[in-house]
Amino acid sequence: MCKADRSPVTAADHEIESALRQVIHQRYPHHAIIGEEYGKVRGSNYSWILDPIDGTKSFVMGNPLFGTLIGLMHEDETVIGLIDVPAMGEQWAGDGQFTRFNNRLNVCSATVSGCHLIERARLYATPSPHFTCPDERNAVDTLSRHVAIAHPTCDCYAYGLLASGYCDLIVETGLQPYDYLPVVPIVEGAGGWITDWKGRQPGLNSDGRIVAAASKPLLDAAIDSLMRL
Known part of the structure; x- marks a missing residue:
């Protein structure tokens, strides 16, 4: 089964999100x-962000690098995040101050x-064929030529790595809030930095272009390179 944008969706996506919604x-x-499969249910100043299977293509093709993303926002800040990669038996949980890894x-x-x-730098980036904007594709291709190692991104698993x-370093585009908001406190809790391509804190209304880096100087250098569009 595919969505309107031709991205795959499985019964497992719906079942996992339904179960998470019920517990919450x-x-x-x-x-x-706010979930990928069932949209938004309004409530208080606290919002749960759910992506039941981040990396559905990996899931349906037997690649173990798919995962479940859960985030908790208070007003405009994601205060808790979870990456669970069940096929690998690995999990990261962070609150912006500390990140725990469990295998x-x-x-x-x-x-x-x-x-x-x-x-x-060792870079994970959105693969070139996935870009709809030639300028963005060229910017990432240029950045990729200047790093030590570049590899296509592996969905949420890359943020755990x-x-x-x-x-x-991770550079992505075309993301939805449920793709990036849960990983923010995980990256920051581990001592990293994560922003949009203009250096702004990611939020519900961000444009889906994300940079995550192991240090502020590396983040700044990556943004400087990307914004030479």
């Missing part, structure tokens, strides 16, 4: 809920690499 509504009946064997703090230099120090 039972525990926090006055909270708002079923160990629970430990997650910390970014601290990389400062573009030429040493960034939080644990296995990559240094």
